[in-house]
């Protein structure tokens with residue numbers, strides 16, 4: 294196929310059958326393609342060889358504390374909503390070796406592990422939804438502001454070699470989604486003025502007789518890749534259909550989060566009786582923070598081996614729901630589940646603004662679906678922002694005395 | 695350079711299945727190196743050659759179930775600078791603590807021809823109920839990687855890297871998809887301490903809680919979820935809580951509460967039978 298240059302910001306039409314060209318072009322450009330794949334009971338993010346690895350014809354049904362895969366009536370490649378994993382799986386892995394010290398006689402040497410981005414291949418993320426790009430940006434800002442010790446390590450992948458991002462519009466929302474409230478989706482939005490952005494933006498139209506995509510390049514390298522994909526200029530109706538798709542998704546969004554004065558959430562709710570009520574249900578199991586695409590807290594673990602000659606320092610995900618997380622001299626500061634849940638919610642939705650200039654929540658709904666007892670932050674917040682006198686509100690599907 | 699005296703380690707067995715001691719023998723690759731770092735002075739399961747105390751480190755397996763053992767553990771404590779318990783039996787009485795919910799004399803009269811020869815305590819209890827314990831390593835059986843970490847930390851005089859968080863954290867680290875959420879399985883993971891590496895959920899089984907209650911085990915919330923959302927029967931709930939750590943306080947209570955819910959059901963069945 295001849296290469297036809299693609300222009301940034303122009304919408305093209307692409308046949309669904311040509312999706313393979315996107316993968317092969319990315320592979321030819323030495324990208325490792327990562328995206329959604331069916332794995333047992335859910336759709337997770339893994340390396341993909343081609344479109345055949347996508348969860349074709351699969352969707353899902355989500356509610357608080359519940360996730361089920363469902364067969365779709367069509368053959369949509371991206372007809373699912375978010376699964377339990379987010380891109381932080383690759384951007385800030387669960388465990389990273391920071392350095393290794395080796396005893397050599399009376400002295401020792403320090404070895405640094407191979408830099409993450411230093412590998413031969415760059416990553417391409419396929420199917421990054423609007424709220425997920427927002428989450429990647431939130432994590433970027435956190436890194437900038439806090440200058441964590443692992444900064445350069447993460448930078449190696451995230452900034453020196455920013456993954457190639459292929460966005461996909463959400464054709465439907467899960468019952469747990471509330472991106473409209475957080476201003477992060479469902480439309481892929483205009484190209485970002487700063488920070489990480491999409492290289493390509495796709496919208497899928499999975500009708501039986503005319504299964505096609507629209508594709509728009511958002512960056513130069515995006516245009517480069519698009520130029521190798523068979524396509525034609527999209528008609529005006531086809532461009533409108535992109536907007537309509539996200540408008541419909543937005544209109545059908547079932548959950549909402551309303552917070553007028555986020556900066557005051559913490560002070561205003563400090564002694565709210567509802568914290569005790571949530572604590573009576575919360576298991577402090579940390580699932581919510583593990584699935585959240587913006588939660589970034591880590592812990593340092595030092596290990597030594599049996600010979601006593603090798604010591605390692607690891608960085609690993611931690612959670613504000615852990616007792617040891619708030620361990621200071623003399624003990625843990627947040628002993629109760631009440632104080633841990635309060636820390637999580639007021640940081641995520643409130644003090645995050647002050648610290649990082651935005652909300653820490655992008656409205657992806659993962660923490661709602663993957664909480665084993667279905668605790669729903671949108672419902673908890675509603676109860677909290679009601680005046681303390683009006684307590685005893687029935688929260689969600691779970692009613693506890 | 696002056697050669698440092700090797701620290702002495704002893705391994706003790708009380709009422710148990712020996713599985714945790716086997717975990718130590720199971721450290722095949724590391725055992726020889728370990729033997730060069732610490733003197734294995736008393737480990738009857740491995741060698742008849744025993745050295746006299748005192749010992750720098752004692753690993754204690756098993757629960758206290760007889761009057762003799764209740765005395766022997768005090769002796770072990772006196773002989774040990776550091777005492778670390780290994781396994782569910784030593785932590786909370788083990789699976790044999792199920793008898794704590796019933797009348798032992800009744801059992802013995804049914805099981806043994808001459809019950810008067812049986813000298814046993816009414817309850818099976820963990821070691822910490824009898825003597826001061828410096829560290830409890832959980833599991834049924836313990837995880838050998840954790841065991842090595844504890845011994846290593848002891849040798850280096852540092853805090854062992856043994857997390858007090860939930861099994862869920864290991865599920866996520868392993869890449870397991872949560873079966874409680876995705877399949878509606880009743881899983882003990884959220885109230886159970888990590889350490890096993892989330893083995894059961896990896897094989898599509900709910901966690902059985904063999905590492906015992908995590909700190910702040912909110913068993914009531916989990917029980918409410920099981921009955922309201924997953925339709926679990928009180929009997930199934932009692933079984934889940936009353937297995938490996940039946941006598942650990944949060945699990946003991948949760949199992950008893952489930953049992954209480956069971957009473958009307960039993961009465962109904964009995965009435966129907968009459």
Ligand code: SF4
Pocket residue numbers: 574575576577578579580581582614663664665666667668
């Ligand atoms: S809110 Fe849910 S997922 Fe988060 S710690 Fe509590 S019980 Fe676990």
Ligand code: SF4
Pocket residue numbers: 581584585586587588641653654655656657658659660661670
């Ligand atoms: S707090 Fe919950 S809804 Fe918000 S970004 Fe995190 S996981 Fe998604």
Ligand code: SF4
Pocket residue numbers: 580665861862863865866870871872873874875881882883884892895900901
């Ligand atoms: S399967 Fe069990 S242990 Fe694993 S995350 Fe779900 S509730 Fe937790």
